[in-house]
Every structure is written in structure tokens, then in C-alpha cells.
Amino acid sequence: MGVKTARMFSMPHSKGLWVAAAVAVCSLIGGFLITSHVAGLVEDVIAAQHQQKALAKLSEARTRLEGQVGAAISLGKGLRGYVIQDELTQEEFSKFGSELIDDVPFIRSLGLAPDNVVKFIYPYQGNEAAVGLDYQSVPGQWPSVQKAMESRSSILSGPVEMVQGERHMMVRVPVLPPAYPKQPIAERPYWGLATLVLDENALFQAAGLSERADGYRFAIISSRQSASGPDLIFGDSELVYSDAVSLPLVLPGDNKWEILSYPVGGWSTVSKEVWMTRLLGVIVTLIISTMAFLLIQEVAKVRAMALRDPLTGLANRRLLEDRMEQLVAISDRNGSGFEIFYLDLDAFKPINDSYGHAVGDKVLMEIGYRLQFQTRQTDTVARVGGDEFIVLAPGAMKEDERQGFLKRLMDQICQDFTLPGATIGLSASIGFASYPKEAGTIEDLLRIADARMYNQKSTRSVASQPAALATQTG
Numbered sequence: 151m152g153v154k155t156a157r158m159f160s161m162p163h164s165k166g167l168w169v170a171a172a173v174a175v176c177s178l179i180g181g182f183l184i185t186s187h188v189a190g191l192v193e194d195v196i197a198a199q200h201q202q203k204a205l206a207k208l209s210e211a212r213t214r215l216e217g218q219v220g221a222a223i224s225l226g227k228g229l230r231g232y233v234i235q236d237e238l239t240q241e242e243f244s245k246f247g248s249e250l251i252d253d254v255p256f257i258r259s260l261g262l263a264p265d266n267v268v269k270f271i272y273p274y275q276g277n278e279a280a281v282g283l284d285y286q287s288v289p290g291q292w293p294s295v296q297k298a299m300e301s302r303s304s305i306l307s308g309p310v311e312m313v314q315g316e317r318h319m320m321v322r323v324p325v326l327p328p329a330y331p332k333q334p335i336a337e338r339p340y341w342g343l344a345t346l347v348l349d350e351n352a353l354f355q356a357a358g359l360s361e362r363a364d365g366y367r368f369a370i371i372s373s374r375q376s377a378s379g380p381d382l383i384f385g386d387s388e389l390v391y392s393d394a395v396s397l398p399l400v401l402p403g404d405n406k407w408e409i410l411s412y413p414v415g416g417w418s419t420v421s422k423e424v425w426m427t428r429l430l431g432v433i434v435t436l437i438i439s440t441m442a443f444l445l446i447q448e449v450a451k452v453r454a455m456a457l458r459d460p461l462t463g464l465a466n467r468r469l470l471e472d473r474m475e476q477l478v479a480i481s482d483r484n485g486s487g488f489e490i491f492y493l494d495l496d497a498f499k500p501i502n503d504s505y506g507h508a509v510g511d512k513v514l515m516e517i518g519y520r521l522q523f524q525t526r527q528t529d530t531v532a533r534v535g536g537d538e539f540i541v542l543a544p545g546a547m548k549e550d551e552r553q554g555f556l557k558r559l560m561d562q563i564c565q566d567f568t569l570p571g572a573t574i575g576l577s578a579s580i581g582f583a584s585y586p587k588e589a590g591t592i593e594d595l596l597r598i599a600d601a602r603m604y605n606q607k608s609t610r611s612v613a614s615q616p617a618a619l620a621t622q623t624g
Contacts, residue, residue, distance in 0.1 A: 204411040215357040226323035247272030256352035264342035298322035305403030321346040369410045459533040462518035470532035487546035492581045492599035498537040520562040579607035
């Protein structure tokens with residue numbers, strides 16, 4: 151009887167010890183895992199902050215460089231306006247060239263080529279070898295000259311090897327004298343070419359760019375990859391294949407460059423904040439496991455408040471609406487207005503059905519990249535639905551500006567998306583609306599743009615949509 155009674159009391163007590171031990175072990179394991187996870191989030195935040203600082207440096211450098219190139223193009227247009235006169239002599243050209251570029255350190259020389267044959271150059275001394283040069287006979291220079299002729303606009307080319315044996319960049323400005331006032335550019339005769347030769351090292355120096363500055367390494371590459379990879383234009387070659395942050399350089403012509411930045415010591419993820427998080431996490435786990443769950447809830451709240459679309463990195467609807475409200479307030483004060491463009495991909499569901507959601511996600515990310523590449527830095531590109539995007543453009547547009555912008559967006563979107571073994575055709579429907587011309591509230595503005603987009607989609611013929619989603623090539 152005594153043994154039986156002892157078993158009755160000892161078995162529940164033993165079971166309670168095991169349950170308590172199991173709960174304690176689970177709490178410890180869970181707490182340690184949560185602490186490790188939170189520490190990882192803190193590391194990600196620190197790395198993201200580090201990258202944001204690098205992007206801020208890049209943005210400043212990009213603005214300065216694009217400004218210097220723009221200044222060179224403006225000088226080229228001034229040269230174009232001067233040179234269209236009879237009996238121009240080398241002496242006159244040298245006087246004008248001296249006034250134009252002697253105070254601009256990164257412009258090495260000016261050239262004037264009637265019918266694409268160099269006739270005048272400044273400074274003349276040291277550049278005599280270039281006089282009489284027929285651009286058409288120089289394979290390294292003729293494509294950019296031909297591009298300027300065909301586009302009838304200024305372009306930046308290079309770096310190229312000069313006949314003098316040096317490596318420089320060039321601004322090509324087609325000279326198109328009007329036969330009568332306000333003659334359209336497309337109808338003007340081609341007279342020749344004005345060329346500004348830029349010293350790339352001096353140009354980058356004028357833009358405040360160096361290979362290393364303020365703890366960061368910089369480089370500029372051509373984003374068009376050759377068989378050997380991207381071409382290095384400037385800076386540290388090691389950045390080309392690193393996880394450096396980058397921004398596109400918007401320059402006239404076919405140049406598609408990117409500017410890269412990377413910290414001298416690599417991305418920082420270790421700091422006192424990380425070690426304090428681990429230490430406090432261990433202490434809290436040992437004292438009371440529920441504190442870790444409260445911390446996770448706070449982290450979840452912070453993540454839920456994020457303003458970016460997790461797939462594309464674009465603004466989400468919340469951030470878009472916030473910026474629209476800001477523009478409404480600005481517009482109500484100064485009447486500047488703004489435009490929205492509501493874009494919806496055509497036949498996106500068949501892409502997911504045929505290739506899977508992973509490919510569909512890649513298509514959405516590519517669309518986001520194309521929209522960002524086509525828009526200005528002041529514009530906002532947002533993903534507001536599965537395959538729906540909105541471009542928010544500050545400032546009212548004229549009708550021809552709006553149509554031109556719509557065409558550029560459509561041209562970007564409708565480029566094929568290439569996969570190994572297949573090419574996917576893409577198209578989209580776009581609706582637009584203007585504030586305050588067409589609507590007085592954000593809700594009405596979105597409704598108008600949405601209605602126009604769906605009207606375009608409904609009137610699009612079945613034949614114009616990509617009936618065959620992909621052309622097999624493998």
C-alpha cells in the first residue's frame with residue numbers, strides 16, 4: 151500500500167519535471183534562435199544604412215558628372231551657332247575657341263568638320279595631325295559621327311583612341327543651319343560636325359570623382375557587356391565583379407554607363423548594436439522567454455510599416471499615396487500640378503501559368519527596372535498590384551510631352567524579355583490623368599487613369615496582343 155501510494159505521487163511529479171525541463175529547453179532554444187534572427191535583422195539594417203550612404207555619395211557624384219557633360223554640350227551648341235558663317239579662318243576660330251574653352255579644364259580641344267572632314271581645330275598647336283581627317287575613314291570614330299548625323303542631336307561618345315595617340319571622350323554636335331527662320335530640325339541640311347574633345351581624367355576630376363574618396367571606392371563601367379564583361383571606363387576594376395551599389399548615368403547618345411561605389415573596408419554589419427542585441431537577447435531569454443516574442447512582434451510591426459514593395463524594391467501604394475498627397479499640397483500652393491500613368495501588363499497570367507511564378511517575378515522586376523530607367527529621378531515608380539504599376543511625375547505636361555512620355559514608356563515595356571531557350575513578348579495598357587486639370591482629388595485621379603487604362607485594354611485588338619507568349623529557341 152505504501153509503495154503504491156508512493157508511485158501515485160511520484161509519477162506526476164516526475165512528469166512535471168520533464169515538462170518543465172522541456173519547456174525550459176524549448177524556451178532557451180527558441181529564445182536563442184529569435185535572438186540570432188533579430189541580430190541578423192539589425193545587421194541587415196546596418197548594411198542597408200551603409201549602402202544608403204554609398205548611394206547618397208553616388209547620387210552626388212552622378213549629378214556633378216552629368217552636370218559637367220551638360221555644360222560641355224551647351225558649349226558645343228554655342229560653337230554650332232557661331233561657326234555657320236562665310237569665310238571662317240583658322241585665326242578667327244582660334245580666337246573664338248580660346249574664349250569658349252580656356253577656362254574649362256576638361257575640354258581639351260575643339261574641332262570643326264564641314265562634310266565630316268576636320269578643317270579647323272583649337273588649339274592648333276599639337277593637334278595639326280587632326281586637320282584634314284575624314285571621320286568616315288576612322289572606324290573608331292565614324293559610328294558616333296554617323297549617330298549624330300542620323301539622330302540630328304548632340305551625343306557623347308568614347309573613350310576613343312585619337313589620331314594623336316591619346317584616349318579621350320568626345321561631344322559630337324551636328325551643325326544644321328536653317329534655310330529660313332524656325333525651320334524644323336528634321337528638314338535642315340547637314341552642314342558638318344562640331345566636336346569637343348574631353349579629357350576624361352580632367353572631366354572626372356572636375357566632377358569631384360576619384361578612385362577613392364571619403365572611405366569609398368568608385369568606378370564607372372559600360373553596362374553593355376561584351377564577351378569579356380563590362381568595360382571599365384574609370385576607377386577601381388575590382389568593383390566590376392563585387393557587390394557594389396550602382397546608379398545609371400543618364401548621358402546623351404548610346405552610352406549606357408553605371409557608376410559604382412563600394413566601401414574601402416567592405417559593407418559593415420558588425421557594430422556595438424549587434425553585440426548588444428545578442429547580449430540582451432541571451433539575458434532576456436534566460437529571464438523570461440516571452441520577452442523575445444514581444445521583440446519579434448515589434449520587429450513585425452516595423453517590417454509591416456515598410457514603404458517598399460518586397461519583390462521589385464519600388465515604392466508601394468502607401469508611399470505612392472503619401473507622395474501624391476505632398477504633390478497635391480505643393481500644387482495647391484503654386485499650381486505646378488502633376489501627372490500619373492497607370493500601367494497594367496497585358497496577358498501576364500499566361501506567363502505565370504506557362505513558365506511559373508519565378509519567371510513571372512523576374513518579369514515584374516524587369517518591368518520595374520525599365521520604368522525606373524526611363525523616368526526621372528524626381529518621378530516615383532510604384533507597384534500597386536500584382537502586375538499594376540503607377541508612375542507619378544511632378545509638374546504638368548503639355549499634350550505632346552505626355553504623348554512622348556507615353557511612347558517612351560511603351561517602347562521600354564514592349565521590349566522582349568529573353569530567357570534561356572525562350573523569348574517572352576511583353577505589352578501593356580497605360581492610362582493617364584492630370585492634377586488638377588482633370589481631377590480635384592487623388593481618388594478621382596486614380597479612377598480616371600484606371601478607367602483610361604482599362605479602356606485601352608478593352609479596345610486593343612486580340613491580334614495586337616502577344617498570342618504566342620514565347621518563341622522557342624532551344
